[in-house]
Amino acid sequence: MKPGEVAALVQAFQADVQRLLGEIGQVIVGHEEIVRGAVMSLLAGGHALLEGVPGLGKTMLVKTIAEALDLNFSRVQFTPDLMPADILGTNMIVEDERGSKYFDFQRGAIFANIVLADEINRATPKTQSALLEAMQEQRVTVAKQTFVLEPPFFVLATQNPLEMEGTYPLPEAQLDRFFMKLKVEFPTREHLHTILDRTTAAENPHARKIVTRERILEMKELVRRVPVARPVQDFAVRVLEATHPESPSATPASKKYVRFGSSPRGAQSILLGAKISALMNGRFAVACDDIRKVAPACLRHRIILNFEGEAEGVSTDQIVAEILKATPEAK
Template identity: 45%
Template sequence: MSDHDLADQMEETSDALQRAREMVGRRVIGQEKVVDLTLISLLCGGHALLVGAPGLAKTRLVEALGTVMGLDANRVQFTPDLMPSDILGAEVLETGPDGSRTFKFIQGPVFCQLLMADEINRASPRTQSALLQAMQEKRVTIAGAERVLAAPFHVLATQNPIEQEGTYPLPEAQLDRFLVQIDVDFPERDAERAILLATTGAEDAQAEPVFTADALIAAQGMIRRMPVGESVVEAILDLVRSARPGTADAHVQISDQVSWGPGPRAAQSLMLGVRARALMQGRLAPSLDDVAALAHPMMVHRMALGFAARAEGLTLDAVISRLVEVTLDRDVAA
């Protein structure tokens, strides 16, 4: 594909993304940043962790995305008694008309294109880990046989940050599989007023398909061909490496504030994410502003504060904002 053809394809995809944003916005009002970050995650071929209180339209968002992006969607409510087979599926013994017995595989809800893992931290670590291979390799191993998942495959998981009793925090290895953590806040007053009027009337606005699964796969491949300037690449490296305590490139205060920092997946996520954000805004190449805007959602779940920093009331938001300001010369609010 020539550079001219790539530019034309990018412009067409950018226009389609604007229509997709509008369609999702019909169903999810007042959460434009959340919608954008979720679409960025899908464009990058990644998974997203939605963190927010109940009633903030997280389930509604996933349903709308499934419709708009043309994806086959399933939802699993994670509970303490949920077993891995409830997600992956299982082999059952089936008796035929002639009395013969054979094993038949019954697919679990993971065999879809968009899986909503609702309140993922309520399930046991054993069940949580059942998603690890699916999220990383897009396949699962059941009864010794590998089964390939549908393409594309995305997990959108939710967590309630308020109630922690009876939950199992996600291990670092699984958190790292999420391309982005999206904090879902309460809507502004005007947005909440619009929600009241839109959702308590006789009719509820409906979303319409904009993409297909094949079109999304094509867009994901196109994202990887988008050129990235050397200054953006160096900025991503500077930012990620400055957040690792005990290393030569660490920021001077990081070793005292952070117990562990982001690995190479953070840099990989940023490299894809800045391209997707640029495309959504109709630009043909990412800038340093894209790096600054995505630093928090792509790094916050890959870092942990040290005990002393927590005792002082420091937050990861403040740490990341400071790193962005120092390494990128950008003043960005968390």
């Protein structure tokens, strides 16, 4: 492929993403970073975990993304009595026209392109585990029968940081499977005005279908082709290393407050996110700035604080911010 063609592809990618973000922005007020993060997770082939208090529009955001992408969407409200079969599906006895009975697999909510796992931490670990396994493998096996989930398969899980009583917080190993963890913040006053204006009018805004499923797959493929220069990749690696308290490049905060640093999946996420960021900015290669942009969302759920960190109320975002500040780009 000639450089000119590459440039055209990148431009098309940038334009599509811009259009998609614009369309989502028609419905979702504010939360640009969240929307970008969700789109990045989708294009990277990962899943996103949205954390925020109820009523901030998390479910709305996911629905809007599904609408704008022209993809199948399903929603599962996680409750303590939700069973794995409710998500994955189950074999049921079905009677045919001739009256003979047979088992037929009834697909669960997971058989969609975009799945909203609402309040994921309310379901039991067994159920959570069923979903997370499917997220990782992108396939479902029931009664020795395997069903491949149709790509793109994108799970957006939400969790409420409040009302922790009666919840089952996701274990660290399962959190690691989310490409990004996005924090949904309370909207600003200006954004609140806009939300009120839009949602209290006669008609509620809806997103139009902007990008097709096929285009999404193409874009996903393009992301993987973006190169990374070794110094830039080295920067990503050093950032990851600095999250480990025992590492020589660890910052004082990570030495003091971190129990376990991020797994290599963190670096994978950072690099993929950075590639998407580069494409979204019309560039052909990843820059250190791209890494700086995506690192907080990719690392915040992969760093486990120690008791001192928890007791001091230190957030993983603070740790990552310090690491990014302290790690030099060129070594």
